Amino acid sequence: MMFPALDPLLHSELRLAVVSLLMSVYEADFTYIKEQTGATSGNLSVQLDKLTAAGYITVEKGFKGKMPRTTCRITPAGTEAFRDYVKALKKYISAKK
Amino acid sequence: MEENANLTAERSLEIITEQIERSRNVVAKDTGQLLYLSGLATMGTAVIVALVNGLSASPMGQLLWLILPFIIWGIKRIHDKKQVQAPVSLVGTLVCKTWWSFGYIVIGFYLFALIWNILVLRLCDNLTTATQAMVAITPVIILLMGMAVAVTGHILKRRWLVLFGILGGLLVAICEYSGVIRAIIVYSVASVKTIIVLNLITPCLSIFLFSLIGLVIPGWMLKKQNP
Numbered sequence: 627m628m629f630p631a632l633d634p635l636l637h638s639e640l641r642l643a644v645v646s647l648l649m650s651v652y653e654a655d656f657t658y659i660k661e662q663t664g665a666t667s668g669n670l671s672v673q674l675d676k677l678t679a680a681g682y683i684t685v686e687k688g689f690k691g692k693m694p695r696t697t698c699r700i701t702p703a704g705t706e707a708f709r710d711y712v713k714a715l716k717k718y719i720s721a722k723k
Numbered sequence: 724m725e726e727n728a729n730l731t732a733e734r735s736l737e738i739i740t741e742q743i744e745r746s747r748n749v750v751a752k753d754t755g756q757l758l759y760l761s762g763l764a765t766m767g768t769a770v771i772v773a774l775v776n777g778l779s780a781s782p783m784g785q786l787l788w789l790i791l792p793f794i795i796w797g798i799k800r801i802h803d804k805k806q807v808q809a810p811v812s813l814v815g816t817l818v819c820k821t822w823w824s825f826g827y828i829v830i831g832f833y834l835f836a837l838i839w840n841i842l843v844l845r846l847c848d849n850l851t852t853a854t855q856a857m858v859a860i861t862p863v864i865i866l867l868m869g870m871a872v873a874v875t876g877h878i879l880k881r882r883w884l885v886l887f888g889i890l891g892g893l894l895v896a897i898c899e900y901s902g903v904i905r906a907i908i909v910y911s912v913a914s915v916k917t918i919i920v921l922n923l924i925t926p927c928l929s930i931f932l933f934s935l936i937g938l939v940i941p942g943w944m945l946k947k948q949n950p
Binding site for chain 2: 637638639642643646647649650651652653654655658662663711712715718719722
């Protein structure tokens, strides 16, 4: 039985957590993602850049009142990649059983 | 959470489930806070309406219910400003839309019933006929509130909240509609004047009771469950 390859970009703890989180919300700001994943700002920034470069998420910088705000949103490509990743995961797990 | 590419399939699924669950819990906590505060505001308004009705011995205090949506709107605005807002999610949007729909239906129904009841009282000569033709406002509002609480419970996947909504709503609405609360008052109070005044207060008592059972306690429990 041939197993579909797992997307290497999603197959990382922090990036997977970020994408999973963004799948259940329309958009989330940097502080919220940082709080929910427990990542450091530096590490999170690096991982967000990688996801943005792959076209899985969009990052928008703006202001909320006078405070700077970075908002992340999942793209249709990101949603598709996440679905494929979950499908592949299910195949791996069912094969193990 | 550090970057780790050596993930097992099980760990990956665990991360996905954990994040979705976290997101649901953030919405649950936010909803809990709002249910709790809205419940307290409703209970407070019920007390004020009961006092005005009781002191004036007329149902004029009922008009004060119209202020409640503005109080709750104000509470939501202050809450949104003070707290780190939960991100907009499908779950949050569904809960929000359930309560907005409840609000619109209740305000519309309340205004209709108020005008209808005033017209019935003016047009009917016989008080018994008028009483039969009047719309019972409180049980309908309590049932709608119970349904909104139950739907919120379904969306948040909290079975106990569904039970609180259905059982609390049905119990208080049936007691109010069948006159159980009134009957208790009539049997326990001798003076006719006191009975008339207490009759004006019982709908407030029912709303007070359901706000406690359906809003304040579940709101407090949601807040406590998701620290």
